[in-house]
Amino acid sequence: MKKVSIFVDVQNIYYTTKQEFNLNFDYNKFWELVTHQREIVGAFAYTTDKRDNKQIQFQNILRATGFEVKLKPFISRSDGSSKGDWDVGITIDIMEYARKSDIVVLASGDGDFDLLIKKIREIYNNQTEVYGVSNLTANSLKKVTSNFYPIDHGLLLTKF
Numbered sequence: 001m002k003k004v005s006i007f008v009d010v011q012n013i014y015y016t017t018k019q020e021f022n023l024n025f026d027y028n029k030f031w032e033l034v035t036h037q038r039e040i041v042g043a044f045a046y047t048t049d050k051r052d053n054k055q056i057q058f059q060n061i062l063r064a065t066g067f068e069v070k071l072k073p074f075i076s077r078s079d080g081s082s083k084g085d086w087d088v089g090i091t092i093d094i095m096e097y098a099r100k101s102d103i104v105v106l107a108s109g110d111g112d113f114d115l116l117i118k119k120i121r122e123i124y125n126n127q128t129e130v131y132g133v134s135n136l137t138a139n140s141l142k143k144v145t146s147n148f149y150p151i152d153h154g155l156l157l158t159k160f
Helices: 010-021 027-035 053-065 087-098 111-124 139-144
Strands: 002-009 038-049 068-073 103-107 127-132 147-150
Touching: 002 010, 002 027, 002 087, 010 038, 010 127, 027 038, 027 053, 027 127, 038 053, 038 087, 053 068, 087 103, 087 111, 103 111, 111 127, 111 139, 127 139
Parallel strands: 002 038, 002 103, 038 068, 103 127, 127 147
Antiparallel strands: none
């Protein structure tokens, strides 16, 4: 069995699936897909901590699915913008887990990760899989990964 490590940029996935489809990402379907016949080395979901009941419930769903949830405080700025960026944390963890994994899975469309994906492929010869909303995923990220998988209706929760 191939060893896999999984990294989900929760904010990126949330906002891109909402923008493109007005639907939420189905973490259970994603988990089944990326772990099938693979040994899990690590699985992480990176998100912000707003400390509200809905967020806590969502974080518990992620944990029940199999993810280790990593939280960063949600910061609201005086100008109305907010901050909760996990890029550096995700990068550090991917660099650590890439050496233990045959496959690195990243769910994000953020082009900032293109250099990271390129580097781990060079250093560790990992197979990489990037999942992102196609129209909202950086072309540079699509080009450097072994496999790009567009998030479509098969990985989304349907509204009732």
